[in-house]
Amino acid sequence: MQPGLSVIVHGPDPQGHLGELLDALAAQPFAEAEVIVAAVGDWARQQAEQHAAGDPRMVVLPLPEGTGDSAARAAGAARATGRWLHFVHAKDGLPVGALRTVADRTAELSDSVDVLVVDHVLSTWQTSSAPSGDGRYLAGAGRRAVPLADSPQLLQLTPVLGNRVIRADFWRSLDVAGSDFSDDEAYAALAVLLHADKVASLDQVAYEIRELREQSLPPVTTAQRYAVIERYEQLHRILAEQGAPEGPRAVLYDVMVHELVRIFARSGMPDPEAREFFTRASRAAVSWRPKHHQRPAGLEGIRYSLLEENAYTKYRAFQAANQKRREVRSLVASGKRQVSAKLRDQRYRRALSEPVDPNLAVFSAYWDRGVACNPAAIAAKLAELAPHIHPVWVVSRHKAALLPPGTDHIVPGTRRYWDVMARAKYLVNNVNFPNSVVKRQDAIHIQTHHGTPLKRMGLDQLDFPAASKGLDFDALLARIDKWDYSVSANSHSTRMWERAYPSNYTPLDHGYPRNDVFYSATAEDVRAIRDRLGIAPGRRAILYAPTHRDYEAGWTPRLDLASLADRLGEDTVLLVRGHYFYGGAASPLTDLRRSGRVIDVSSYDPVEELALAADALVTDYSSIMFDYANLNRPIVIYADDWETYAKTRGVYFDLMAEAPGQVARTQDELAAVFETDAWRDEAAMKSLTAFRRRFCEFDDGRAAERVVRRVFLGESEESLPPVIPVDERTPAPTPEEATAR
Structure with a gap:
């Protein structure tokens, strides 16, 4: 049928x-x-x-x-x-x-x-x-x-x-x-x-x-604007050929003039193009105006009249007068605050008038925390492939002493900070630069991000008040509009960034530079990291890295670490990256810490070294799972509050159905997974393989090189090193393999 x-x-x-x-x-x-x-x-x-x-x-x-x-x-x-x-x-x-x-x-x-x-x-x-x-x-x-x-x-x-x-x-x-x-x-x-x-x-x-x-769409061309005039002329021809009565012709005429005036007023075309558009639109308005057509009243009627007269100069004066009235009202409303802001920005504005330095690059990570994450990996590769470009790191005053020796840096708010920010050709960050940073036309902003999104991000947080509380979405969009490039580790991220951060930037499907180390690290590197952490050879190290809950006012420990360590035995070390405040002589963790069975690595950087040292990862909803999957080592999801988290934070996919390994909903279940071989059995590794193919799509050890060649050296996309298929990659040795060598 x-x-x-x-x-x-x-x-x-x-x-x-x-x-x-x-x-x-x-x-x-x-x-x-x-x-x-x-x-x-x-x-x-x-x-x-x-x-x-x-x-x-x-x-x-x-x-x-x-x-x-x-x-x-x-x-x-x-x-x-x-x-x-x-x-x-x-x-x-x-x-x-x-x-x-x-x-x-x-x-x-x-x-x-x-x-x-x-x-x-x-x-x-x-x-x-x-x-x-x-x-x-x-x-x-x-x-x-x-x-x-x-x-x-x-x-x-x-x-x-x-x-x-x-x-x-x-x-x-x-x-x-x-x-x-x-x-x-x-x-x-x-x-x-x-x-x-x-x-x-x-x-x-x-x-x-x-x-x-x-701002997320390709810019409208002048030819496309001219084509709108041709569209309406063709539609009027259809009505003329049909011998249509005045009713449809009058309505179509009003629709046409309204849209042409709107395009002219809002497009921001350069004067020669705007004048040509106005002339063409005027011809169409005169040619197709119905005999008995009545112009609308008020300002709209004035616009009709000026267009039909082809009075371009008068129309611009009319526009300017309206704009001036709006500006005066706005200035009065803002008052002294606007004057104060102009005085405060005076030095920065002067610096912005200086030429851009093509060999100056600014890097920042995690709100000016220091040399870390994707920006750090890009900076390291830049020093190798383009040493003529000078890197400067933005670092908060209290973090400056922790920088690697010899790191050129600027502290936000200082005179040199504004000078460097104004003149830098390249600005690289894994979060956004402050609203006050101006996007110069010939500067390049590179947004590297700092994780694959499971939880809702950007505009997708609008429907989740617990996640978006205090977030100014208009200001967020203004920051997004400064991006020229957005680095991505997988197609999932690329698509979600397009949706959560809609603007006209270019996605770089090159992989996460910070994950390159998962393919370049050697057995000697793995052994050295474990030595620094105090993990004895032969001990199983489990990295536990939970994420933040937007629905909680403070930090709530989700595991009884003392009990878990007791069940897993003396041969297991827990590397805990979280905010655990077990203190005092009476703490059940005191003896476990002294024996090296629980190690607080909350302040240890870089986190990639912790991943290399661990035999397995336990996390809940942290994006570390996507990075760790590159190592092809077991991942266990501890999801005691999945339904609450998904409802309050919002998620892009059902982690319970697409987990990278075993899923435990209680502490007893988690302990049982590691008391047996379930954490690395055939089913767990099969899930990990599927997860890795999806979310480690572009991470193959050469991500930083691709970013540097594409952005800093201007090489074409086609000339970049091709991404190695997931199944053909060789990740860093496991701790067990490193010990055997």
Whole structure:
């Protein structure tokens, strides 16, 4: 039986939203519909295939990376068998019940109806499911199917295909994909209304537009802005050829002028391009103005008049006057604080007027803690491959004494700090630089991050108050917009960063530089680290590294270390990296510390050395698990509060279902894992292998080299050392192997 409705999901997986969309479809078990996923690229294909395995309605149509939206829609429509087509972009969503609502409404419509228009909600990084504002147009149209001339206000609906459900035969007869405007979705959305014999309306929400943050998208070109004018001229030609009455022509004219004025006012085009755009827009406004058209009142009417007169200079003066009024109001509101800030920044501003030093690089890690993490590994490789570039570390005053001898450094707030920050060509950090640091046009900011995300990060914390308390998301976005590059250890991280930190930076899928040591360390290195820690040969060392809980006001120990050490026996050493405050003579840990069976390594750096020294890792939800997996050594997850953590912090995947080894939910279970060989048995190592393939994707020992060559030496992506497949890598020797050598 022919399905009544074909939902065509199309596109790549922008910022990780495709999975949410397919989850929403799976939660709407309406059997009379089919779902065609025109998946662009490997990541979208993998997402689609995972969901299709559990949904018999779903058909996956893999398309090559880079396939445009128009071509993806066309491919999906060619495969679809339904009577009606609903195009759903991979970034967007379908509200609860939308599938049945649309299917029920289209089932009522005869073949004389070509398009069903529906309402939608709008979501951004700041808002969720905000009303569209289109409801008034739909309510005015009612439920009758009518020619567009009877409801011309429908041309004012947000011009996307997702809020139009289109009869399949009508769509194919239009051949929109073959037109000169095939890549212009707004053109297609308006054209289907102009060509339709009848349009039906549904004054119910059946679509969600997710508006991606502008800064995360490629910049709009001047040619694309000129093309908007051509779009509307072509649409007006269609109406002219049809001999359409004035109603649709007047509404389309208002839509056109409103958008052209908005583009001109907000685009920030250079003056020659802006003048040319204004001239072209003016010609279109004069050519297509309906005979009896009435300009709107107020400021909008003034804008119409100036555009139709091609009064570019007057329009700029009009803009400037409005801007001046807004600035005066803002200045009065800010008062003395603004004056104070300008005085405070005077020295920095002077430094910013000096040329950028192409051989100066600033490094910082963990909020100016010292030489550590990915920035440290990059700096070390930089000294080897590009010694002409001088590194300077930003270090807080109380940490400066702990720096390696000879480390050139600056202390935040000092005169030299502002001078170096202003002149440096390269700024490298595993967190963000302060808001006060200006992004110079010819400087390069490299965000290295400091872990693979299990927990929700960035904008994804919006729905989790315990995690986002006190976080200024607008300021966060301003810092993100300074990034030029974002370093990633795996595809999962790349996708989650795109979603959590939406801006127009370039991802570097090169691996985490700090993890290079897991492939370069020798048996002698492993033995030396264990000697420094006081771990005797033959002893099993277990690194215990729990993470912070946002839902707890303070630190709550999750294990009774004394009891655990007693159960595991004298041959096991616990390396504890956490905030354990067992003190005093009566502490049950006192004797265990003296005997070296419990070693507090909370302040030991670098943490990579602790990983090399350990035979196994025990953690809960810390990102250390992703790094440690490079060593191909056992990992045990201690998850006594997983449900609470996942609910309050938010997570990107179910660790209980995709753990890198054994999972213990109680201390007794944890002890039992290590009292037997369960911690490293076949099942545990099989889970570790799958985890390692997914999350150690780019870590092969040459990550720092790739970053330095790509960013500092300007080498092409194609010329970089290729990533060695996971199964072909040789990690550092285990402590057992190191002792045997």
